[in-house]
Amino acid sequence: MAERARTLAMGQDEATGAGRAGVDAPFGHALVEAAKSRPEIVGLTADLGKYTDILPYRDAHPDRFFNVGMAEQNLVAVAAGLARTGKIPFATTYGVFATRRAYDYIAIAVAHSRINVKIVAGLPGLTTGYGGTHQAIEDLALMRMVPDLVVIDPCDATDIRQATLAIAEHDGPVYMRLLRGKVPVVLDPKAYAFRIGKAAEIRTGGDVGIISTGLMTERAIDAAEALEKRGISAGVLHVPTIKPFDADAVAAFAAKVDRVVTAENHVVVGGLASLVAETLFEKGLVKPLTRIGIPDRYIECGSVPHLQAKYGLATERMVETIAKAA
Amino acid sequence: MALRNHPSETPDIAALKLRATSLRRHMLAMASGQGAGYIGQGLGMADVLAALYFHELRHDPGDVTWAERDRFLLSTGHYSIALWAALAEAGVLPVAELSTYGADDSRLDMSTLDTTPGVEVIGGSLGHGLGQGVGQALGLRLDKSPARVFVELSDGEMQEGATWEAAMSASSFRLDNLVALIDCNGIQADGKVVLDMEPVADKWRAFGWETQEIDGNDMAAVVGALKAARAAGGKPHAIVLRTLPGRGVPTLETREKAHFVRVDPGEWNDLIREFEKEAANG
Numbered sequence: 001m002a003e004r005a006r007t008l009a010m011g012q013d014e015a016t017g018a019g020r021a022g023v024d025a026p027f028g029h030a031l032v033e034a035a036k037s038r039p040e041i042v043g044l045t046a047d048l049g050k051y052t053d054i055l056p057y058r059d060a061h062p063d064r065f066f067n068v069g070m071a072e073q074n075l076v077a078v079a080a081g082l083a084r085t086g087k088i089p090f091a092t093t094y095g096v097f098a099t100r101r102a103y104d105y106i107a108i109a110v111a112h113s114r115i116n117v118k119i120v121a122g123l124p125g126l127t128t129g130y131g132g133t134h135q136a137i138e139d140l141a142l143m144r145m146v147p148d149l150v151v152i153d154p155c156d157a158t159d160i161r162q163a164t165l166a167i168a169e170h171d172g173p174v175y176m177r178l179l180r181g182k183v184p185v186v187l188d189p190k191a192y193a194f195r196i197g198k199a200a201e202i203r204t205g206g207d208v209g210i211i212s213t214g215l216m217t218e219r220a221i222d223a224a225e226a227l228e229k230r231g232i233s234a235g236v237l238h239v240p241t242i243k244p245f246d247a248d249a250v251a252a253f254a255a256k257v258d259r260v261v262t263a264e265n266h267v268v269v270g271g272l273a274s275l276v277a278e279t280l281f282e283k284g285l286v287k288p289l290t291r292i293g294i295p296d297r298y299i300e301c302g303s304v305p306h307l308q309a310k311y312g313l314a315t316e317r318m319v320e321t322i323a324k325a326a
Numbered sequence: 327m328a329l330r331n332h333p334s335e336t337p338d339i340a341a342l343k344l345r346a347t348s349l350r351r352h353m354l355a356m357a358s359g360q361g362a363g364y365i366g367q368g369l370g371m372a373d374v375l376a377a378l379y380f381h382e383l384r385h386d387p388g389d390v391t392w393a394e395r396d397r398f399l400l401s402t403g404h405y406s407i408a409l410w411a412a413l414a415e416a417g418v419l420p421v422a423e424l425s426t427y428g429a430d431d432s433r434l435d436m437s438t439l440d441t442t443p444g445v446e447v448i449g450g451s452l453g454h455g456l457g458q459g460v461g462q463a464l465g466l467r468l469d470k471s472p473a474r475v476f477v478e479l480s481d482g483e484m485q486e487g488a489t490w491e492a493a494m495s496a497s498s499f500r501l502d503n504l505v506a507l508i509d510c511n512g513i514q515a516d517g518k519v520v521l522d523m524e525p526v527a528d529k530w531r532a533f534g535w536e537t538q539e540i541d542g543n544d545m546a547a548v549v550g551a552l553k554a555a556r557a558a559g560g561k562p563h564a565i566v567l568r569t570l571p572g573r574g575v576p577t578l579e580t581r582e583k584a585h586f587v588r589v590d591p592g593e594w595n596d597l598i599r600e601f602e603k604e605a606a607n608g
Contacts, residue, residue, distance in 0.1 A: 080461055
């Protein structure tokens with residue numbers, strides 16, 4: 001019997017980019033950088049400082065860092081209170097806990113009053129092998145329904161650094177997914193600029209338009225290259241901001257292609273695929289749509305590459321899915 | 327323009343009692359005009375709100391955003407009737423506006439939103455107030471501000487687990503600029519408090535809070551407890567307030583204890599007459 005891969009320990013790097021250079025803890029270092037011009041920044045976590053890359057900030061500003069223990073409702077409430085006194089709180093935990101446990105606090109204590117709290121949420125989608133308790137597979141859907149909340153799913157180290165700096169300057173509530181540890185560099189920091197609410201066309205193509213968010217943009221770029229070798233021309237539109245959604249860019253991109261493919265590290269209901277379908281219908285632009293993402297079910301434990309391949313998020317699986325549809 | 331309020335060295339208990347009577351009068355007018363309202367809870371907390379807004383709190387009725395103000399967070403948003411009465415009596419809101427309580431498009435909602443001047447946080451989703459008070463107390467301490475944070479919460483609200491998340495963090499962070507005012511009136515949505523919450527004071531002590539337990543309808547006791555809660559000993563302060571819902575209107579004091587006290591439309595005038603008779607007798 002062949003040796004099987006195993007679930008790794010918490011915090012071990014699982015989902016680094018294929019052959020790409022990586023940057024350590026881009027979020028924590030970007031937060032330290034942001035605090036140089038924004039001394040109002042404070043850091044909070046709910047016993048997951050180590051696993052959400054916020055320790056560089058804690059080490060730089062120990063007096064402005066608060067660990068509230070395993071209490072996510074209080075994490076968000078305390079952050080809201082700090083923001084009411086003029087601070088810019090960055091509160092970290094895992095996406096599952098932020099969204100499922102603290103939803104009422106995000107909605108009422110933060111978003112209802114447009115309070116300046118940034119929630120930074122680790123382990124998005126299938127980036128952990130710890131099963132349904134730790135995999136935030138439906139957080140984008142939950143968060144995009146909250147009025148006035150900005151929702152961001154960054155692709156790589158470039159996106160995380162730029163988005164961290166951008167949300168520190170944005171006066172209002174934000175939910176940002178986090179990639180932690182050694183995070184690959186996919187987007188060229190010299191050519192790419194993250195802007196809240198803006199999509200970025202990474203690659204043009206005529207047969208298929210892949211609209212992707214989060215780490216799936218890396219796979220979309222790789223898949224598009226593989227598809228080209230098979231005679232299929234695929235474009236890639238990276239949509240790091242889920243809310244506010246760049247509907248105009250999505251419609252313009254979709255208008256140029258025969259088939260639209262959405263790719264998200266999230267269940268295929270309620271997230272990017274739903275947003276794209278809503279947007280295109282509203283604009284009277286009807287195209288065949290292929291939804292790549294996590295199926296509408298909870299996922300078991302396992303090694304991350306195994307789970308991503310099994311559930312269609314790996315690049316090779318994307319290529320197959322798109323080639324079959326195109 | 328009303329002047330800034332600050333604690334008096336020699337609090338005038340008789341004058342504060344008159345303020346409490348005035349708050350109750352406002353509340354009865356509001357509830358009778360609306361035909362309903364959380365009158366039981368409001369009347370029960372009138373003495374505490376009078377002691378806060380006319381004695382203990384440093385606040386500026388002409389500038390509710392004054393950076394050094396003490397914060398009063400009403401976690402039980404449905405007690406809004408009491409807060410509107412206090413804010414109007416203090417000069418933050420026009421007294422004439424109280425008649426709009428609960429009406430469509432009024433600022434004086436049945437449950438508090440922070441869009442109304444003088445409201446520090448949105449109340450009403452119970453369990454939200456104390457954690458936000460912890461955050462404000464931390465923020466004020468970072469700023470080396472002399473301002474303190476007072477959070478009102480209720481006995482029923484202690485059933486929300488987040489109350490204890492906040493309580494643990496407040497003592498861990500040694501927030502002696504934070505005061506929890508726990509209204510123990512014995513009622514919640516389903517009637518009498520449905521779980522055994524006692525011993526309330528021991529629970530707060532066990533969570534590391536400097537805790538007092540008093541009759542929340544005894545003005546001298548309220549003023550004394552608030553003074554003791556100024557101590558900077560590295561511990562947050564809890565004041566367990568035993569209050570009587572409907573206090574000041576004998577019929578309501580003895581009526582079946584309910585979250586939303588039943589009052590028939592024709593009854594309000596009798597209740598107000600009863601209240602004025604009690605008030606006149608001191």
